[in-house]
Amino acid sequence: MSIKLIAVDLDGTLLTSTKQILPETEKLLKQADSQGIKVVLASGRPLSGVMPFNQQLGLMGKKQYDIVFNGAVIQDLAGNVLMNExxxxxxxxxxxxxQRLAHVNLHFETPECYWTCDRDIGVNLADSATNTNNVIKVRKAEEIPQDFxxxxxxxxxxxDVKEVDKLWENIPQWAFAKYDVVRSFSTIVEINIKDASKGNALMELADRLKIRPDQVMVFGDQGNDISMFSNPDFKKIAMGNAIEMIKENADFVTDDNDHDGIAKALKKFVL
Structure with a gap:
């Protein structure tokens, strides 16, 4: 197998439960990069929440790339935007x-910060902003500009996570028809513009780099990775901690994110 691009989700995949990259995984991803294989971090986070891990892996500059905001944006690691949805x-x-369907926080993500109209901020939203190095700007709805x-x-x-269950069960069909709606973890539902997904962004990036789909390997674990696992040509590796839908669509299920699942699959299939 000739893999030329490895796309890796962050939370629950590259990162352990304590938000670290394990030494063996770091070593083998660096080895792949040194052999000319593109290593691309594909995350729901903005670039600010991904860059520390790019730096740890030695991925920098105009010839390295990230897929962020669940595929709404492709950027090179010099900060240039290749695609922006x-x-x-x-x-x-x-x-x-x-938001009126359940008692949940609602926030809007831009490259600069998070925006919310909620006066009460839950731990989940606060943690998300912290993990991505983002400020939360709280504004009244009438303060949001028309060109937002x-x-x-x-x-x-x-x-209460049951409120997220309630939301997910009651999202109307028009929302699924108009947007890309995923439940990325039990605690959050994420929404992008229609057709903005990790899978579509990865196809766009591979095409720009003249890499065939069958030369792409993907690693993931959650609902926002399903678009990558829906591509029949990608080599799809599910983490041991992945949801069942990811495992069912995978070519191989590796170990979990706390036990070098990525490193073990790279040894088996690539290095």
């Missing part, structure tokens, strides 16, 4: 309609 003020009002643009939306647990 945004939502607008009409989408902002639609998201506020969805954002890349991703999060509807997350405020005080």
């Amino acid at each position: 945004e939502m607008n003020y009409r989408d902002f009002t639609n998201m506020r309609r969805l 643009a954002f890349n991703k939306v999060g509807l997350s647990v405020l005080s």
Whole structure:
């Protein structure tokens, strides 16, 4: 097998439960990069939340790339944007309609910061902002400008995860038809513009780099990785801690994120 691009999800995949990259995984990803294989971090996070791990892996500059905001944005690691899919003020009002379905936090993600109209901030949203090095700007709805643009939306647990269950069970069909809606973890529902997904962004990037789909390997564990695992040509590696839908669509299930699952699959198939 000739793999030329390895796309790796962050939370629950590259990162352990304590948000670290294990030494053996770091070593083998660096080895892959040294052999000319593109290593691309594909995350729901903004670039600010991914860059520390790029730096740890030695991935920097205009010839290295990240897929961020669940595929809404492709950037090189010099900060240049190759693709940018945004939502607008009409989408902002639609998201506020969805929030009324349950008692959850609603936030809007841009490359600069998080925005919310919620006065009460749950631990999940606070942790997300901390993990991605983001400020949370709290504004009244009437303070949001008509030209407001954002890349991703999060509807997350405020005080009770059952409220996220309630939200997920009651999202209307029009929302699934109009947007890319995923439940990335039990505590959060994430929304992007339609067709903005990790899988589509990865196909776009591979095409730009003249890499065939069958030369792409992907690693993932959660709902926001399903678009990568839906591509029949990618070599798909599910983490041992992955949800069942990811495992069912995988070519191979490796060990979990706390036991060098990525490193073990790289040894088996690539290095």
